[in-house]
Every structure is written in C-alpha cells, then in structure tokens.
Amino acid sequence: MPTLSFHRLEKRYGPVVALGGFTATVLPGRVTAFLGSNGAGKTTSMRIMLGLSEPTSGRAMIDGHRYADLPSPLRVVGAVLDQGFHPNRSARNHLRLVAMQARVSSRRVDELLDFVGLGPAAGRRVGGFSLGMRQRLALATALVGDPAVLVLDEPLNGLDPDGIRDMRRFLRQFADNGGTVFLSSHLLAEVAAIADDLVVIDAGRLAAAGPLCDLVPDGSDLESVFQNLVHPAHEREPLP
Numbered sequence: 001m002p003t004l005s006f007h008r009l010e011k012r013y014g015p016v017v018a019l020g021g022f023t024a025t026v027l028p029g030r031v032t033a034f035l036g037s038n039g040a041g042k043t044t045s046m047r048i049m050l051g052l053s054e055p056t057s058g059r060a061m062i063d064g065h066r067y068a069d070l071p072s073p074l075r076v077v078g079a080v081l082d083q084g085f086h087p088n089r090s091a092r093n094h095l096r097l098v099a100m101q102a103r104v105s106s107r108r109v110d111e112l113l114d115f116v117g118l119g120p121a122a123g124r125r126v127g128g129f130s131l132g133m134r135q136r137l138a139l140a141t142a143l144v145g146d147p148a149v150l151v152l153d154e155p156l157n158g159l160d161p162d163g164i165r166d167m168r169r170f171l172r173q174f175a176d177n178g179g180t181v182f183l184s185s186h187l188l189a190e191v192a193a194i195a196d197d198l199v200v201i202d203a204g205r206l207a208a209a210g211p212l213c214d215l216v217p218d219g220s221d222l223e224s225v226f227q228n229l230v231h232p233a234h235e236r237e238p239l240p
Contacts, residue, residue, distance in 0.1 A: 001028030001148050001178045002063035002076065004049065009058035011044050011204075018044045020204040021058070026182045026197075028148075031175045033195035033212075034184040037230055041204040042184045043081075046153055050079055062149060074102035078142030080135070080152040087127025091118055091137050094126060095144060102145040112140040117166070131158030139167070150174065152183040156190055168194050192222040202230040 004026035011019040019041045026032045036042045047053040049060040051067035062070065062077060070076050085094060095109040113122045116136040121129070126137065135158050142150060150171070156164055171194060175181050185191050191198075198215050200207040207229045208215055216225050 002180055003027055004149065004180060004182055005061045006045060006049070007059050007061070009045065009048060009060060010056045011041075011048065011053070012056045017204055019055070022201060022204060022206055024199045024206055024209055026180060026199065028180040029175055029178050030196040031171055031181040031183070031194055032197040032199060033191040034182060034199050034201070035188075035191065035226055036201040040201045040230070042201060043153055045201070046081055046151055046184065049151060050077065050081060052082070072103070072145070074098070074145035074147070076145075076147055077149045077151060078145060078147035079150070080138040080142050080155050085126040085134065085137065088125055090123050090125055091129075092122040094137065095140060098141055098144045104144055104146075108144060112143055116140045132160055132163055135159055136163065148178075149180040150182070152181070154185055155183055156185055156187050164190060188222045188226060192216065200226065200229050
C-alpha cells in the first residue's frame, strides 16, 4: 500500500512563506491525523500532494510518484478537499461524472450513495444539501475509484453524531485493511479517538510526528499537548 511523503516542501506566495521545509511521512495501515492552527500549512500541503498546487521547492510523493505521474490517480488516491459540487447537479449525476473520469462502472454509483447514507437523496440537487450531506457526498466521491489512499481535509466538519460515528468506523476499517488515511481536523477529541499517528505542523514546518500513544502519554490530553507544541507555554500570554 502507498506511503505518502513530504520532503523539504516549500511554498512561497511572494514574501509570504506558507511552507518552509516541511518534511513528514504517512504510513499505510494507519490513520494519520494532520494537525495545525489555521494558516499553519495543512491545506497547502494537501493541495500540493494532490497536484492542485505546485511547490516552490521540495516534493510531495505518493509511493514515490507525484500525483500527476500516476497513470490512474483516482484509483490510487481519493480526496475530500475543495468540495466543488455543481449546485444544480444531482448527487447521482455528480458521481456518474466522477465514475466516467475514473473509468469505473456506473453501477458503483448507487452502491456508494447507499453506503454513505444518501440513497434516498440521490436524485436531489446538491445545492439543497446540508453541510453534513455534502460531507457524505464528498466521501462517496473520494471512494469512486476504490483507492488505496484517502486524503481528507476536515472530513468530520458538519456531520451529526451518527455521521461522525460512521466515519470513524469506516476510516478504522479502511486503515485496518491496509489503506493509507491522512486527515486534517480541528476536532481534537475525535482525532484522539481514531488516530494512530500524528503529524503536527506549525508555521509551515514540522512541529512533531509519531504515534499518538507516544506524543500523548497516559494522563495527558491531545488538546494540551497540541497547544504546547504550537504555542509553547513561555510564548502564551495570559488572558486578561
């Protein structure tokens, strides 16, 4: 199964440094949570991994290959990022188009809609979907090509408790079956419940990486560990 790797990744927008030498590895068979404050470089890193943005220097690789060099990228990587649904297109028609791009049988479309709980809404326009329904459709979109890798940007955002539970179970099973899961989230309690590994980015650089059990020892909680990694105690100002 593919390993994801970021090697000395840099991204500059004029004088602004979004990534400043970010290096990290994401292993198969694991759920790896990608953590960082807003603006730390998470989405930029994911966009480069998926070929949506070019790095200034360095590289992001999927099993040793750039996304653009994969012969059938949708069959290797499924992504929840930059949800670009046409509001007047139905959920079923959206997935049919993706299936055509992935050269996958259209029979998979209804299977996936049922799997993510959108079967009854398959014919509805996406413009009328709630945020949670859009998240479910985004997951179905990511799974069309039956990929070995999932790259998910805030996949839990907008889901109700049942949806979060279902997503957690699915990602656990996906990783246990050998898949590679790389997800970003601000919901640290949910991350603590599902992640095997953490990659923490701060100001475009790696702040910490490793198994959750090593970075968050018994008696600690992920929120306090995260705050200490990205905002060390001596840098934090007391509340007035």
